[in-house]
Amino acid sequence: xxxxxxxxxxxxxxxxxxxxxxxxxxxxxxxxxxxxxxxxxxxxxxxxxxxxxxxxxxxxxxxxxxxxxxxxxxxxxxxxxxxxxxxxxxxxxxxxxxxxxxxxxxxxxxxxxxxxxxxxxxxxxxxxxxxxxxxxxxxxxxxxxxxxxxxxxxxxxxxxxxxxxxxxxxxxxxxxxxxxxxxxxxxxxxxxxxxxxxxxxxxxxxxxxxxxxxxxxxxxxxxxxxxxxxxxxxxxxxxxxxxxxxxxxxxxxxxxxxxxxxxxxxxxxxxxxxxxxxxxxxxxxxxxxxxxxxxxxxxxxxxxxxxxxxxxxxxxxxxxxx
Numbered sequence: 001x002x003x004x005x006x007x008x009x010x011x012x013x014x015x016x017x018x019x020x021x022x023x024x025x026x027x028x029x030x031x032x033x034x035x036x037x038x039x040x041x042x043x044x045x046x047x048x049x050x051x052x053x054x055x056x057x058x059x060x061x062x063x064x065x066x067x068x069x070x071x072x073x074x075x076x077x078x079x080x081x082x083x084x085x086x087x088x089x090x091x092x093x094x095x096x097x098x099x100x101x102x103x104x105x106x107x108x109x110x111x112x113x114x115x116x117x118x119x120x121x122x123x124x125x126x127x128x129x130x131x132x133x134x135x136x137x138x139x140x141x142x143x144x145x146x147x148x149x150x151x152x153x154x155x156x157x158x159x160x161x162x163x164x165x166x167x168x169x170x171x172x173x174x175x176x177x178x179x180x181x182x183x184x185x186x187x188x189x190x191x192x193x194x195x196x197x198x199x200x201x202x203x204x205x206x207x208x209x210x211x212x213x214x215x216x217x218x219x220x221x222x223x224x225x226x227x228x229x230x231x232x233x234x235x236x237x238x239x240x241x242x243x244x245x246x247x248x249x250x251x252x253x254x255x256x257x258x259x260x261x262x263x264x265x266x267x268x269x270x271x272x273x274x275x276x277x278x279x280x281x282x283x284x285x286x287x288x289x290x291x292x293x294x295x296x297x298x299x300x301x302x303x304x305x306x307x308x309x310x311x312x313x314x315x316x317x318x319x320x321x322x
Contacts (some may be wrong), residue, residue, distance in 0.1 A: 012194055012209055025196060026111055026273035050145050058149070061157070062142060062215035066109075067136070073097060073105040073131050085124040087102075088117040107321055109135035117162070137238040153264035156181040157257055158169070161305040163274045165232070166284040174212070174238060175228040175272065177285050178257065179222070180303055186222045192256045193230060197249040210237040212253075225288045225300050283307040 024226045027033050050058055078101045083089050089100040104117045108131045119128045160177040168175075180186050193212040198205050211235070216230040241249075255272040286306040289299045 003162055011217075024273055024275055026252075026254055026271050028272070030271040032271075046146070051148050055149075065138070068112070069134070070102055070105040070109060073109070073127070074102040076127060077101040077104065079227040081119075081124045081127055085119060085121045085122050086092065086117050096212070105131065108132050110139070111135060150266075152267040153261045153268050155186070155257065155261070155268040155270040157260060157270040157272075158301055158304055159255070159272045160285070162278050162280045164283045164285065164307065165279060165281045167310050168229065169230055172232045174232060174253075175227055175280075175285065177225050177227045177288075177304055179225040179288070179299065179301055181301065184264075185218060185260040187262055188218070189220075189222055189226070189257065189259040190218045190224075191228050192217070192258075193254075194229070196252045196254060197237075199249070202245075206250070212237065224297065225304060227285060242283055243276070244280065246279065249276075251276040258304070280307060282310045 005018050024033055050061060053061070057311070076081070077086060078098050081156075083097050083101065086104055089097065089104065090099045091100055100117060107113055111132055118124045158179045158181045159215055162177045163174060165172055166175050167173075178191075190212060193214065195210045195212055197208050197210070199208045212230040215231055230236065230238075251272045257270040257276070259268055259270075260266075261268045263277065284307065286303060286308045287299050288301070288303045288306075292298050
């Protein structure tokens with residue numbers, strides 16, 4: 001008689017193996033807390049790196065590449081070609097001579113060509129032609145990178161600083177809140193929560209993952225804030241657990257938000273996580289929007305993480321959501 005093998009334990013991709021000292025799985029910026037070793041230069045893709053780099057890093061790399069390229073060609077013109085082959089570059093000092101070579105390189109690289117300095121001779125013209133070709137290719141790549149960064153759809157979701165365990169109907173619920181920081185329209189949003197805990201067994205500690213069922217896992221639009229609620233019922237993995245229990249289990253709640261961006265007509269994602277020490281017990285979220293004198297809804301993102309005691313009255317009773 002053969003026995004059916006037991007189904008494999010659920011693993012979202014973070015492995016069940018556990019090593020002590022891990023701060024969290026997902027960093028506050030949404031990136032996975034994973035650093036790679038053993039890679040080589042062949043594994044680095046410059047286009048992907050520059051496409052994903054922060055704007056100040058990207059612009060710094062473009063500026064540095066521009067300056068270095070012009071310095072290299074300036075040295076070539078100054079030492080290899082000779083300044084006598086750059087007509088109109090006469091200068092009273094060597095430093096001024098070199099600056100003329102540098103600015104001639106900049107004019108050639110960008111194909112501006114003011115005409116105040118021009119190459120003389122086959123060798124000088126060959127170097128200038130090569131630099132002009134290099135400039136055309138480099139600026140084409142830079143233009144593609146800038147366009148790719150501007151045209152790429154990316155969600156800018158604001159998450160509340162804390163999760164709360166708040167009163168909910170006749171019991172309690174685990175809640176957090178999100179909002180769209182940008183003015184674009186997000187539609188058909190879907191939220192998922194995984195609770196990751198560290199369990200102790202005969203074979204040592206291991207990670208365990210449990211999906212949390214939401215009161216409402218989808219909404220059609222996100223013009224205001226969305227409070228995502230997991231009711232703590234008898235079927236919930238949080239049933240009967242206290243703050244001390246979650247600390248002992250090193251609980252972390254992994255969040256995945258999926259939405260359709262109406263501007264780019266693409267699916268966008270956003271990741272976040274809360275650890276057990278980022279849970280507030282016995283609190284609820286304060287309203288985030290109000291109605292102005294013209295009857296418009298005004299969303300205040302600065303109040304996204306504002307909390308009230310669980311039993312405190314609503315400061316704006318007329319508002320029923322947000």
